[in-house]
Amino acid sequence: MFFGTVPVGEAAGAILAHSQEAGGKTYKKGTRLGEADVAALTAAGVETVIVARLEPGDLGEDEAARRLAAACTGAHVEAGTAATGRVNLFARADGLLLFDQERLNAVNSVDESVTVATLEPYARVEEGQLVATIKIIPLGVAETTVESAAARAKEAGSALVSVAPFRPRKVGLLQTVLPGTRDKVLAKTVETVSARLRTLGSELLRETRVEHTEAAVHRGLTELRDGGCDLILIVGASATTDRRDCIPAGLAAAGGTVEHYGMPVDPGNLLVTGHLGDVPVLALPGSARSPKVGGNDWVLWRICAGLPVTSEDIMRMGAGGLLKEIPARPLPRAEAAPQHPPAAAGHRRIAALVLAAGQSRRMGGRNKLLEEVGGRPMLLHALDAAEKSKAAPVIVVTGHQREQVESLLGGRRVKTVHNPDFADGLSTSLRTGVKALPADIDGVVVLLGDMPGIHSTVIDRLIDAFDPAGGHTICVPTWNGKRGNPVLLARRFFPEMQEIAGDVGAKPLLSEYSDQVMAVEMPDDTILVDLDTPEKLADYRNGNRG
Structure with missing residues (x-):
C-alpha cells in the first residue's frame, strides 16, 4: 500500500488519510477521492493531500475488518457493520464470554496492522452488549495478512469469540442455623439469592433450613435433590474452615463428592464446590449474603452457563481475583493482613x-x-x-x-x-x-x-x-x-x-x-x-x- 503526499491532481481514486476542509465542505478521513472531489479541492486552492493508495493484493480497512470479524464471530455473537476499519461484535444472549486467550494472542501477533480486543475471559454479558472489537490500524492491509489472522482465529475449528448462554436451573437453597441466628438474616439471604438467580434465568425452587451439623446438612441436601433441584446452594450459619467441617462432611455423608475447597478470589475465599450425583453443589461463603459480586458468582455463572468448573479452573482465578476495592468494602482483606501490625x-x-x-x-x-x-x-x-x-x-x-x-x-x-x-x-x-x-x-x-x-x-x-x-x-x-x-x-x-x-x-x-x-x-x-x-x-x- 502506498502512503504519502501527492499533488491533488494525482489523487483521484486514492484514500484520504486525514480529514480536510476546503470550499466549505469537509472531506473525512477514509474518503475515496473521485474526480469531482479533486476538482473541488483544486478550486479551493489545495495543492497536495496525504493519501493511501491500495495496491494489488491489498484490502481496504473495512473489508479487512469484515473478513477478520467473520472468522471471530462464534455462537451467540453477532458482527456489526464495518466503519473506519472497525467491526464490533455483540452478544446475542445473556451469558458468559468465551474465547481462547492463546488464539487471541496469536491473532494479534500476526501483524501490527491487525487487532482484536475483547472483554475479560468469562465476562458476564447481556444480549446486545459489546463483547469484542476488530480494528484494522492502517487504511489498508495486505490480504495475506488478513487471511493469516483469520486462519489463526479459526485454528481450533471454531470461531474465536462466542457466548455461552445461561440455562434455566431449578435451584435449592440450604441454610444452616445456630442458636441466635436471626430469621431476618435468613429471609434476607433468600431474597438476595433469589434476585441473583433471576438475573441468570434461574429460579429458587425450594429453601430448607437445618441445624449446623453434619447429619442435618446430609438430610437437607438429600431433601433438595429428591425435590427436583438440579443445583444446590448452601449458606452456612458459620464459615467453613476445613474440608472436614460440617458442610463438606454433610455433603460426603449424603453420598456426594467435595471437589474443591477455597479459591484465590476475595471476597469468596471459603467457597466449597462438589456434586451430589449429577447435581452441582456450592457451599457459599458468608459474603454471598450480600448482592455484591464475589468469587462465588464467578463459579455460579459458569455452572448456569453449562460450563464445567474444575479445581484447576478455580485455581486459575487468582489473576484479577482481588476484586475491586471500593470505600464500602476495604476489608476484611486489609484488616486480616494490614500494612502495619494491629494494636494488641x-x-x-x-x-x-x-x-x-x-x-x-x-x-x-x-x-x-x-x-x-x-x-x-x-x-x-x-x-x-x-x-x-x-x-x-x-x-x-x-x-x-x-x-x-x-x-x-x-x-x-x-x-x-x-x-x-x-x-x-x-x-x-x-x-x-x-x-x-x-x-x-x-x-x-x-x-x-x-x-x-x-x-x-x-x-x-x-x-x-x-x-x-x-x-x-x-x-x-x-x-x-x-x-x-x-x-x-x-x-x-x-x-x-x-x-x-x-x-x-x-x-x-x-x-x-x-x-x-x-x-x-x-x-x-x-x-x-x-x-x-x-x-x-x-x-x-x-x-x-x-
Missing part, C-alpha cells in the same frame, strides 16, 4: 458515639433526651455510661434543640459535633458522627441517647469481645437471644456507615456482614429498653422497665 487486644482504641440529635417525633412534641429519669435528664445516663467505660474519646452528635442539649454537657470530657440534617433521619447523625471520629481509632460503640439503663459494663463487654483478627468486627449485645444496643463496629465499616440513608442506624451492616457479628450476652434486658414514647417513659418511671 488490650490496647485497641474504641471511641463512643452518642446520638442525641433526633426530634423525638413519637414523644408528642417533647424532647425525650431532656426528660428526667431518676432525677436527671435522660441523655446524661448514656453519657455516664460512655465516660465511665473503656471507650475514648466520647463524641456527642447534636441536632434538634442543639443549645438545650449542649447545655447539659458542661464540665464533661466529651466532644460535640452538630448535625444540621437531623430532620432527615438517624442515618444523618451516624454519618456526622463517623466523620468526626479520630483517624487512629480501631472501632466505635454507637449509643442511643434514649436508653438510660445502659451501664458502662455493657460497653466494656463489647470492647473485650472485639476481635478483628478472629473475625469479630461487629459486637452486638444480646439478652435471651434478642439483639439490642449499643453496637460496636470496626473502622472497616466507617465508609459504609456514611452511605446508609433514611431513619436507620447501622442495622443494615449487621445483616450484610452476619458472619462478622459477635453476639455478647448481657445479664439483663436494659439493652432492649429505649424510651421513645410517653407511655414507655411513664412505665419506666413507675418501675416497669421491661
Whole structure:
C-alpha cells in the first residue's frame, strides 16, 4: 500500500488519510477521492493531500475488518457493520464470554496492522452488549495478512469469540442455623439469592433450613435433590474452615463428592464446590449474603452457563481475583493482613458515639433526651455510661434543640459535633458522627441517647469481645437471644456507615456482614429498653422497665 503526499491532481481514486476542509465542505478521513472531489479541492486552492493508495493484493480497512470479524464471530455473537476499519461484535444472549486467550494472542501477533480486543475471559454479558472489537490500524492491509489472522482465529475449528448462554436451573437453597441466628438474616439471604438467580434465568425452587451439623446438612441436601433441584446452594450459619467441617462432611455423608475447597478470589475465599450425583453443589461463603459480586458468582455463572468448573479452573482465578476495592468494602482483606501490625487486644482504641440529635417525633412534641429519669435528664445516663467505660474519646452528635442539649454537657470530657440534617433521619447523625471520629481509632460503640439503663459494663463487654483478627468486627449485645444496643463496629465499616440513608442506624451492616457479628450476652434486658414514647417513659418511671 502506498502512503504519502501527492499533488491533488494525482489523487483521484486514492484514500484520504486525514480529514480536510476546503470550499466549505469537509472531506473525512477514509474518503475515496473521485474526480469531482479533486476538482473541488483544486478550486479551493489545495495543492497536495496525504493519501493511501491500495495496491494489488491489498484490502481496504473495512473489508479487512469484515473478513477478520467473520472468522471471530462464534455462537451467540453477532458482527456489526464495518466503519473506519472497525467491526464490533455483540452478544446475542445473556451469558458468559468465551474465547481462547492463546488464539487471541496469536491473532494479534500476526501483524501490527491487525487487532482484536475483547472483554475479560468469562465476562458476564447481556444480549446486545459489546463483547469484542476488530480494528484494522492502517487504511489498508495486505490480504495475506488478513487471511493469516483469520486462519489463526479459526485454528481450533471454531470461531474465536462466542457466548455461552445461561440455562434455566431449578435451584435449592440450604441454610444452616445456630442458636441466635436471626430469621431476618435468613429471609434476607433468600431474597438476595433469589434476585441473583433471576438475573441468570434461574429460579429458587425450594429453601430448607437445618441445624449446623453434619447429619442435618446430609438430610437437607438429600431433601433438595429428591425435590427436583438440579443445583444446590448452601449458606452456612458459620464459615467453613476445613474440608472436614460440617458442610463438606454433610455433603460426603449424603453420598456426594467435595471437589474443591477455597479459591484465590476475595471476597469468596471459603467457597466449597462438589456434586451430589449429577447435581452441582456450592457451599457459599458468608459474603454471598450480600448482592455484591464475589468469587462465588464467578463459579455460579459458569455452572448456569453449562460450563464445567474444575479445581484447576478455580485455581486459575487468582489473576484479577482481588476484586475491586471500593470505600464500602476495604476489608476484611486489609484488616486480616494490614500494612502495619494491629494494636494488641488490650490496647485497641474504641471511641463512643452518642446520638442525641433526633426530634423525638413519637414523644408528642417533647424532647425525650431532656426528660428526667431518676432525677436527671435522660441523655446524661448514656453519657455516664460512655465516660465511665473503656471507650475514648466520647463524641456527642447534636441536632434538634442543639443549645438545650449542649447545655447539659458542661464540665464533661466529651466532644460535640452538630448535625444540621437531623430532620432527615438517624442515618444523618451516624454519618456526622463517623466523620468526626479520630483517624487512629480501631472501632466505635454507637449509643442511643434514649436508653438510660445502659451501664458502662455493657460497653466494656463489647470492647473485650472485639476481635478483628478472629473475625469479630461487629459486637452486638444480646439478652435471651434478642439483639439490642449499643453496637460496636470496626473502622472497616466507617465508609459504609456514611452511605446508609433514611431513619436507620447501622442495622443494615449487621445483616450484610452476619458472619462478622459477635453476639455478647448481657445479664439483663436494659439493652432492649429505649424510651421513645410517653407511655414507655411513664412505665419506666413507675418501675416497669421491661
